[in-house]
Amino acid sequence: MIMDSPIESFIEQMPKVELHVHLEGSVRPETLIKLASKYKVDLPAKNLDELNAWYTFKDFGHFVEVYSTISSCFRHTDDLELITREFLIGQAEQNIRYSEVTFTPYSQYVNSGLGFHEQMDAVNRARLWAQKELGIQMAVIVDIPRQVSAPEGELVADWIIERFGDGLLIALGLGGPEKGNPPEKFKTSFDKVRKKGIPCILHAGETQGPESIWQAIEIADTLRIGHGVRAIEDPRLIAHLRERQIPLEVCPTSNLCLKVYPSLAEHSLPLLLKEGVYVTINSDDPPMFNTTLTNEFIQLQKQFGWDANILERLSLNAVQASLLPAEQKQVMLETFQTEFKKLHTQISV
Numbered sequence: 001m002i003m004d005s006p007i008e009s010f011i012e013q014m015p016k017v018e019l020h021v022h023l024e025g026s027v028r029p030e031t032l033i034k035l036a037s038k039y040k041v042d043l044p045a046k047n048l049d050e051l052n053a054w055y056t057f058k059d060f061g062h063f064v065e066v067y068s069t070i071s072s073c074f075r076h077t078d079d080l081e082l083i084t085r086e087f088l089i090g091q092a093e094q095n096i097r098y099s100e101v102t103f104t105p106y107s108q109y110v111n112s113g114l115g116f117h118e119q120m121d122a123v124n125r126a127r128l129w130a131q132k133e134l135g136i137q138m139a140v141i142v143d144i145p146r147q148v149s150a151p152e153g154e155l156v157a158d159w160i161i162e163r164f165g166d167g168l169l170i171a172l173g174l175g176g177p178e179k180g181n182p183p184e185k186f187k188t189s190f191d192k193v194r195k196k197g198i199p200c201i202l203h204a205g206e207t208q209g210p211e212s213i214w215q216a217i218e219i220a221d222t223l224r225i226g227h228g229v230r231a232i233e234d235p236r237l238i239a240h241l242r243e244r245q246i247p248l249e250v251c252p253t254s255n256l257c258l259k260v261y262p263s264l265a266e267h268s269l270p271l272l273l274k275e276g277v278y279v280t281i282n283s284d285d286p287p288m289f290n291t292t293l294t295n296e297f298i299q300l301q302k303q304f305g306w307d308a309n310i311l312e313r314l315s316l317n318a319v320q321a322s323l324l325p326a327e328q329k330q331v332m333l334e335t336f337q338t339e340f341k342k343l344h345t346q347i348s349v
Contacts, residue, residue, distance in 0.1 A: 010308055010347045011297045015336045016096045017318035018282055018293050020226055020249035023103045024071050025285025026087045035073040055288050060207045060258050064177055071107040077114065077122035084126035092134040094294045099138045100322060102173050104145055106156050116159040124168045141201055143173030144189060146181035157189035164198050170323045171199045178208040183219045190220040199223045206260060210234035224249055224321060229260065232268040242276045247321035251284035252300060253291040264303040280318040312340045
């Protein structure tokens with residue numbers, strides 16, 4: 001049996017928060033295969049090995065095709081409750097105390113005719129179950145898929161306004177292919193929700209460059225940037241992000257799998273940290289990229305030689321950047337700091 005190194009033990013045991021993870025992209029492979037069989041969805045994969053091969057992405061367009069097929073396997077609210085419960089069990093196993101999960105109910109609305117509130121109720125049942133049984137929390141960022149029309153985006157915005165304040169839904173997001181779908185396309189949607197005091201958190205700067213990030217900031221006043229790793233290409237943007245401390249939700253393995261960077265060694269992450277940009281670490285669509293949040297930290301530590309203090313700082317960054325209410329955030333910060341003190345003492349790293 002290979003024993004974990006002290007630093008790996010530290011990573012496995014440290015308390016965590018995850019801010020960039022997609023519900024549909026987190027479905028367990030074995031569950032996906034069962035649901036596809038149940039609903040006669042023709043997956044090009046009948047077992048786990050074939051599914052892993054299917055998850056070898058040629059480019060971002062191929063990834064979107066695969067993701068859309070996965071979304072078509074959820075036909076009933078019970079399916080959504082199931083995948084949310086299973087996702088939260090996996091988070092608890094990694095000592096992830098709180099997750100802000102991106103969810104795209106418009107896909108299920110189109111694919112299966114599931115109503116928005118039905119979907120959210122199913123996810124909420126799983127959230128409340130996990131709170132009681134696992135002692136962890138989650139909240140949901142409902143996103144607009146960039147490839148839909150502006151009026152369809154407004155429908156999603158209206159849904160969010162109806163639901164906001166229920167303890168589950170916390171923000172409007174924007175995901176999907178950046179090319180040809182700038183934030184400006186959905187400006188009316190962002191304006192609508194912001195007038196109601198609802199924050200926006202947009203994906204940007206993944207497959208497109210700094211201009212996509214500038215637009216997310218200028219058009220939607222995004223509180224965080226989903227990915228944002230290509231900000232490094234624009235010194236003026238880096239200075240702006242540093243000055244305003246706008247958090248980036250960095251998902252390194254995702255970036256490698258989708259060909260944003262060829263390797264961790266060539267990833268912008270160390271430069272972003274060196275420039276003083278606010279960074280959090282996330283897993284994006286973990287089974288699709290054969291990763292977990294814990295694995296992200298382990299691989300980054302191996303590549304960049306991070307010590308326990310950097311790991312702690314990045315974990316606390318995620319707490320600070322979360323949309324938890326101020327009082328809950330402060331309690332979580334103090335809890336994490338206490339636990340990290342113990343970990344530093346118990347594990348010599």
